[in-house]
Amino acid sequence: MKLTPQQLEQFDREGYLFFPGLFTREETKVLNDAVPELYARREAYNVREKGSDAVRTNFAAHLYSEPFARLARHPRMVQPVVELFGEDVYMHQFKINGKMAFEGDVWQWHQDYGTWLNDDMMPTERAMNVAIFLDDVNEFNGPLMFIPGSHKRGVVDAKHDLSTTSYPLWVVNNELVSKLVERAGGKEGGIVSPQGPAGSMILFHSCLVHASSSNLSPWNRVSVYLSLCAVSNHIRRHKRPEYIAHRDFAPIACLPDDCLLKDYPVDLPWKNGMPASALATSPEPLDQIKEAA
């Protein structure tokens, strides 16, 4: 899979690329079938919705679940990002977001890179968000919404919202969202929402302002969100636990294209539980960085 000049131009202009049905139903099913058992676990890496037992987000499944470990090394996902950055990438964050039928709550308008910069001391925006649909996505089950072109603003002001949902988020204020939407075309394209079958993939810029509504429909909208960071751009601080912001900066080595359907061996370092070190955090920048400075 090689991106076309049109795609490269579109990514630069809009801040995202949509690949409907990139993975087959059969491939997606392997992943989706593994979710209930992961969500049932009572572990720190499962964050549940406010006032509900439904999982909002699961972290780091690629370290303890074979199907997701294979997805984390899938060439159809990794190679376009390597191509866009012109550099190897490592896995900065790996989430399976629930947005479950009837229970899935909103994600307020936010950028991801702001958090990575402020909390993780990631030097630049050279990290890519990847969303892979494990369920069909339609207008009723709380799809992702983007403000096209909003990534061009770089990191914008944000407020730490600790109360709206169960997961704290640096949220862009309403006035700025209004301005960005207006500039992107207002009611004519100022908000877009890529929708399509399970197996679809979105690549989106780490500064693209995005949100999603609640899911009142009877249909789950489980998605995998991965953040692939250019290796040279690795984080400089471990202020957040390792299951949220990963500390292994080794380049991803891809498996063959059929890896979701065949049992290629994968390493599962957290198969028997998270190590205590994964919860250890520090407000100080990494030693080697301090020494190099």
Next chain:
Amino acid sequence: MKLTPQQLEQFDREGYLFFPGLFTREETKVLNDAVPELYARREAYNVREKGSDAVRTNFAAHLYSEPFARLARHPRMVQPVVELFGEDVYMHQFKINGKMAFEGDVWQWHQDYGTWLNDDMMPTERAMNVAIFLDDVNEFNGPLMFIPGSHKRGVVDAKHDLSTTSYPLWVVNNELVSKLVERAGGKEGGIVSPQGPAGSMILFHSCLVHASSSNLSPWNRVSVYLSLCAVSNHIRRHKRPEYIAHRDFAPIACLPDDCLLKDYPVDLPWKNGMPASALATSPEPLDQIKEAA
């Protein structure tokens, strides 16, 4: 405006009829311009969103606001309902729902007639919901969602939800919603969401199961929701305050078709405030009904 046989058949089958752009931009503007002043009032008839100052729903504006008093007598709205019922109608409920930009919260899946039956002792389903868009409605500003054909089930079991939002609602359980959506076509039409410009109107059956999502967009979605009840079907109990469930069962006398643009005189009984009697309630059925029984 006369309904066609196709429209009558569609209403019977689907439980709703959509009239995009029935009122002009000019007519809608007259109404929308009157909303901020009404919403600013600190009165019992303004219910605000949970944890926010944004108005979720305003009651009974037709009793104290000239533009809305005229809308309540508009032939384009009233006559199709009279035609469907074959009988004069009175105003049972009159709401201006906010669903304000960024602030508008969900309305859970519910039917309206269940409440009217249980609280107000309305004898039959011969009351019609009318929604009139005061803002453009799109997939991003929390549009109404219907389950087509769900009205055929009559009144279904519901649970009184006092906690999800600021307004208590008799809510249909998730399992039944799933079944109704599946029966209506699942992902192929099991949920529908009429969207269109300000001035559009929807008529929908009082047993049609409906909901709406939160509004994360920068666009208000203010709508007028009226409930027109066949005069012979008037409520038999005043368990709810008069500003919520009206007690004047006189047939609506329509104004001319241009009434939103010309200053026809209208009666505004609550112009100088709500009378104390409007807050008086009783769990007993109306005396005259008891005598007649």
